[in-house]
Amino acid sequence: MVKAPRRSRAFPAESEDFETDSYVHGQTLPASYDEDAYTQWFCAFLRSDLPSLTAGQQLGMRADLWRFVHPEIVTRTWSEGEYLPPVAILGDLQKVARDGIDAVRSGKWFSLERGIGYGIALFGDRLIRGSPTGSLEDQFRAVVMDTLQANWTRLAACPQCREMFLKLGKQKYCSPKCASRARSETFKARRKERDHHHEYVRRIQKKTGVKLKINPRGTK
Numbered sequence: 001m002v003k004a005p006r007r008s009r010a011f012p013a014e015s016e017d018f019e020t021d022s023y024v025h026g027q028t029l030p031a032s033y034d035e036d037a038y039t040q041w042f043c044a045f046l047r048s049d050l051p052s053l054t055a056g057q058q059l060g061m062r063a064d065l066w067r068f069v070h071p072e073i074v075t076r077t078w079s080e081g082e083y084l085p086p087v088a089i090l091g092d093l094q095k096v097a098r099d100g101i102d103a104v105r106s107g108k109w110f111s112l113e114r115g116i117g118y119g120i121a122l123f124g125d126r127l128i129r130g131s132p133t134g135s136l137e138d139q140f141r142a143v144v145m146d147t148l149q150a151n152w153t154r155l156a157a158c159p160q161c162r163e164m165f166l167k168l169g170k171q172k173y174c175s176p177k178c179a180s181r182a183r184s185e186t187f188k189a190r191r192k193e194r195d196h197h198h199e200y201v202r203r204i205q206k207k208t209g210v211k212l213k214i215n216p217r218g219t220k
């Protein structure tokens, strides 16, 4: 069991000098908790095609994942001296969350496998609870459950790719990519319809020998 470094040291982004650097490495989560931003990040993490990420994007995602889980004490499973979870773990965690969501959707339980330990200690004259300890996977599960529970009614399936996203305002698709794909498909479908019309007119022309004027759709 290794204690994670204090956040101020662990995250250079909290020091202004390094703010730009953390963006270069692809980190996107704000340092202070924001429910919408964290939930959106979680949905984007689920949709990510991890093998196609660049080394810089992977580093950013590892840092974002650490920030999303905000573990205090993690029972380590990866190499010493490296506090960020290795890239191979991102795929495992993505699967953990996807399987959990599928379980919930099919009426089953999404649960903690081993659980999270905690302790109590004196803080002035009060007893406080803290020091949560557990594997990164279990701490991740716990945060994912909190995220799903708090936002379930705001989580929608993208009509284009079927992936989950946080529906904010009139947003219809998970990403600008899906929105533009949907737009271009509608455009193609409309063009196809117009071609059918053109073919129809040509068929009549051929059959009757009468030259018809082709009116583009929507005009007279």
Ligand SMILES: [Zn+2]
Pocket: 158, 159, 160, 161, 162, 163, 173, 174, 175, 178
């Ligand atoms: Zn989509």
